[in-house]
Amino acid sequence: HGPPGTGKTRTLAEFVAKAVARGERVLACAASNAAVDNLAERLVERGLVVVRLGHPARVSPAVEAHGLDAQVAASDDYALARGWIAEAHALRLTLDKRWRRRAISYAERRAGFAEVRRLLRDARAHLAGLKDAIVARAQVVCATAAGADSDLLAEAEFDWVALDEATQAVDPIALVALLRAPRAVLAGDPCQLPPTVIDPRAAAAGLGRSFFERLAEAAPCASRLLTVEYRMPRELLGFPSAQHYGGRLEADPSVAERRLSDLGVLPDPLRPEPWCFLDTAGKGWDETRLGDDPSLCNPEQAARVAAEVERLLARGLPASEVGVICAYSAQVRLLRERLARWVSEGLEISSVDGFQGREKEAVVVDLVRSNPEARVGFLQDTRRTNVALTRARRFLLVVGDSATLAPHPYYAALLAAADAAGAYLSAWADDAPPFADAEG
Template structure:
């Protein structure tokens, strides 16, 4: 309702699992029913396609701008190219292009004035065909109730100086200001949806660049308490998995929908694990001397939100990797499908080692990656490997709690964290996490067992 009554800009704060995109789809649907023309945008093709697929399921027809090769197959029929090809008005243009090709082929074997005349006729047919197709493109866009595009794609020349009744922008917290201003400039009002407590925009540069482009319009408006709404009921996580993110990031406001509050792996027919009985479990590696290691090559540089290690995988932990692999196999031995499991490693070097250790399991559908590949996604069970273990309590970019918030909110029914409490415990965020883990008695030591598969 707030997004439909909005003034210039309305914010929708969408914590993990709260149905942010589903809410946007309903906002778009209601605006279309009121006769409005709506521009839907997001920073990435993936986010645009996700919104487009949801709109299609809700019965909202749209036109997807962008190169067909970058559009999800499920939306291929909605691309401007596909709709132009299906438009009867372009049949003549296609005939002209076929005729032009035939003329050029004929001209290749001729000389003098005859060849010149053939080439001129072919060029004239090509111009007429291009004009006919452009007219069809403009007509399709003019008729469309909803246009889907990336933020950059909103500057498409075929849109001219068109102003929409509303711009609906998903993942607005991942859009640097210059990108966000493109769709904003094309609408009378705007609805921005995002979560400033998850990953921000990818910005490569030094501190000065981080200070300017690392902050987003959404964050600044949220800090100024601009009118908006926070979605508080989440439909993903068991309440024990939800509680720590809720306390640490969302002022304790999140609540679990009844259908997910108590759901667990057993509901899927997965065998119980007496050593990891709850939906949330910490394997503490303190004292195991599984110390982190670094590769020699380090080009330096500063990256906002995507740390240097992703371009130079430099931090890994062999002991952790072997334990995480064992935990994954233990989950599989309980009867959970590989496609229902994800492993999120804090460092890409660690993810690489885990992929090597779990080749067969990956081939069967188990996913392994870093945080950046999992925002907006979910799995029945997630193993998070925090990797860092050293004698000095150095945690590097793990101090970026937004990244950790994403990692800890991907699991639906079971979350297993492998971490060294001695290394992480001096940081306030992780100290709070350890207190919560103790509060619900959801921890075990890596000393206690070797995580063998269950019989």
């Protein structure tokens, strides 16, 4: 069980390396291509013989050379298959050309195309043999959990399955991978994003609860919590640790005192570090829907968030080190328009899902919701908020409406934590940020 910043993927990679050192073979999987690539990259760094299955278009550049197709193309024997394919295409063109001229008989044409088919069949068989050989000599095969059912692995045997981001895989997908070996190790965090389940009936029937959670509940002795995190200072860690992990997490000394000033960023006395909550209550910045877009946005709050981002950038922080996380996709689109110039320079604006497993030096979280009825929608799933609050390495700014949020215990606790830390700010008290010129 790996909470944010505790290095669960690194730990899983080390486990795989130890298994390989014992002469064991591992199938390393995750629910998403990005997570598979991240794990594969760490395995390659450890000098393991890795092959990454999957379409080349879905494989990241960092591990592209370790993809199956890339390894086939780099093989000395690949030229033989290419020669047969080229010969087949050349013969087909010649046959077509001569047939149009009526220079060959029907029987000769049939015989020629039979030769074309033989050449292509031999090439396919040769390539299949190359792929089988590459997979067979790999110490670790990396694939998505769904991809573990590939025909390429039909005869493959493994001692272990290592499943990363296991809490994001629905049971049927997780089991595709887990059934490929007699032993398995799973890494994930049930306090972060759950599996994506579209059908509410399936969710109600339990499909949204991962195999990882079921296993941890049925056999708690098989679960280990990583308790030291290496991402954020202790003040940023305090609230997530208390709310989601029983207060058991601690910041490693190497990060416990992290601040933006360590990077040479100008100080801002009106924005306490390492985190603060900017309260928009009473501003009348109500959530809305634009046109036919079913997603919610908050244009006036988006304007304030944009100003806060520019305030950060004006202090000397590179755009590529700042992330903006929005609770709703319509707000993401609004902010990308408002901050288009900075997006082109590396500023990242995304939904909570887009930031899972990611981190930035500074993060601005826009909670969006503001309405008289105190409706918070899927912010009720505090696992999503946990992800948003744990992406920053040095500075976190949360923007939200306390009047909408405070009736809900989790957000009331967040506001209380901000107040206790001297990190509570009102948007009323600071309508004219001094860092107005982000080019300065």
